[in-house]
Structures are given as structure tokens and as C-alpha cells.
Amino acid sequence: MTTNDENILIAAIKNGDTRAYAQLVDRYKDLVYTLALRMLKHREEAEEVAQDTFIKVFKSLDKFKGDSKFSTWIYRVAYNTCLDTIKKNKKHLSNVAIDEFTFNKLDTIDNALDNIIKEEKSDLIKKCINKLPEDSSALLTLFYFEELSLEEIAKIINIEANTVKVKLFRARKKLAVILEQYFQPKTA
Numbered sequence: 235m236t237t238n239d240e241n242i243l244i245a246a247i248k249n250g251d252t253r254a255y256a257q258l259v260d261r262y263k264d265l266v267y268t269l270a271l272r273m274l275k276h277r278e279e280a281e282e283v284a285q286d287t288f289i290k291v292f293k294s295l296d297k298f299k300g301d302s303k304f305s306t307w308i309y310r311v312a313y314n315t316c317l318d319t320i321k322k323n324k325k326h327l328s329n330v331a332i333d334e335f336t337f338n339k340l341d342t343i344d345n346a347l348d349n350i351i352k353e354e355k356s357d358l359i360k361k362c363i364n365k366l367p368e369d370s371s372a373l374l375t376l377f378y379f380e381e382l383s384l385e386e387i388a389k390i391i392n393i394e395a396n397t398v399k400v401k402l403f404r405a406r407k408k409l410a411v412i413l414e415q416y417f418q419p420k421t422a
Contacts, residue, residue: 240304244295259288262305265380266312272375273316273368283319287312302389309382309390313372320368362412370405377402 246254266287270280290311298307363371369391376382376390384402388395 241300244298244304247292248295255292258291262308263288265305266308268379269309269312269372269375270316272363272371273313274319275364275368275371279319279323283312283315287315290315303386306382306386306389309376309386310392313390316368316372358416359409359413362409362416365412366405366408369401370408373398373402373405374409 243254243258247258263284267280267284270283270287271277274280274283287308291308294311298304363374366374372391373387376387377384382390384395384398387402388398391398393401
């Protein structure tokens with residue numbers, strides 16, 4: 235959808251066109267749900283956050299100024315709604331210690347992943363991303379699965395692009411530690 239198409243859609247929604255709103259929801263529902271699921275790790279909560287996100291988007295359409303892409307703005311609303319839910323539920327996920335990471339381990343993981351069938355590889359990575367803290371899994375999802383740029387992610391989570399780069403590097407290191415557990419030989 236082009237920026238002009240998005241502007242027409244937004245104007246139609248502001249004028250009360252419910253079909254235009256349905257089109258907007260249909261366009262972004264999978265993206266919002268995927269981000270929420272990665273951050274919250276629970277299907278029901280992700281569905282609830284996705285609904286809340288679209289209610290917030292509808293109520294605050296007047297606040298969208300067009301400074302960024304509309305999809306970036308929706309991602310930001312979804313990201314903040316997830317953070318609100320996490321704070322409300324006071325969830326605390328265990329973090330993987332970064333100091334367990336070494337470059338040799340990364341090489342081992344890369345070599346092992348080359349031997350796995352592509353579909354199994356993707357499923358395994360998604361499963362491991364779900365074990366990461368919500369901020370790390372959200373960053374990896376936005377960057378690798380949604381293929382957003384560092385600048386787009388920076389706008390969504392309201393930090394500098396260089397900070398996103400650092401956080402993404404740390405998230406990859408955490409993911410490598412989790413992935414390593416799947417590839418180490420089991421001792422009896």
C-alpha cells in the first residue's frame with residue numbers, strides 16, 4: 235500500500251467509513267499479532283493486545299502526522315500496548331547471561347544450522363526466539379521476520395538507530411546461547 239493509498243484510507247476512516255477501517259485492520263492484523271505474540275508469548279494475550287492496538291489506532295488516528303510510514307506508527311502503538319500489558323502483568327522472564335557467548339559457539343551453531351532442513355530451522359529459531367525476553371524477541375522479529383530497517387525499528391520503540399543496532403547484537407548473542415543448547419551432544 236502506498237503512502238497516498240494509506241492517506242486516502244485514513245481520511246475515509248476519519249469520515250466514518252467502517253469498510254475502510256476493516257481494510258486497515260485486515261492489512262495490518264498479522265503484523266500486529268506476530269509482534270504481540272513474540273513479546274507476550276501467549277496467544278490469548280497477543281490476540282487481546284492486537285485488538286487493543288486497533289482500538290487505540292482508531293481512537294488516535296488524528297495523532298498520526300505522517301512523519302513516518304503508517305505501518306511504523308501502527309507497530310509503535312502495538313509495541314507500546316505490549317509493554318503496557320507486560321507492566322500490568324508484571325511478567326519477568328529469565329534472561330540468558332551474555333557472558334556465556336563466544337564466537338566459537340556461534341560458528342558451531344552456524345555449521346549445525348546448515349545441516350537442518352529449512353523449515354525445521356525456521357521453526358526452531360522461532361521457538362528459541364520465544365524463550366528470549368520480550369524486548370529481544372520483538373527486535374529479532376521486526377528485523378528478521380518483518381524485515382524492517384534499523385531506522386524503522388528505532389521509530390517504533392522510540393530509541394536511536396545505533397541503540398537498536400547494539401540491542402539487536404545482544405539479542406543475537408542471547409539467541410546463540412539458547413540455540414547452542416539444541417546442538418550440544420546429550421551426555422548420559
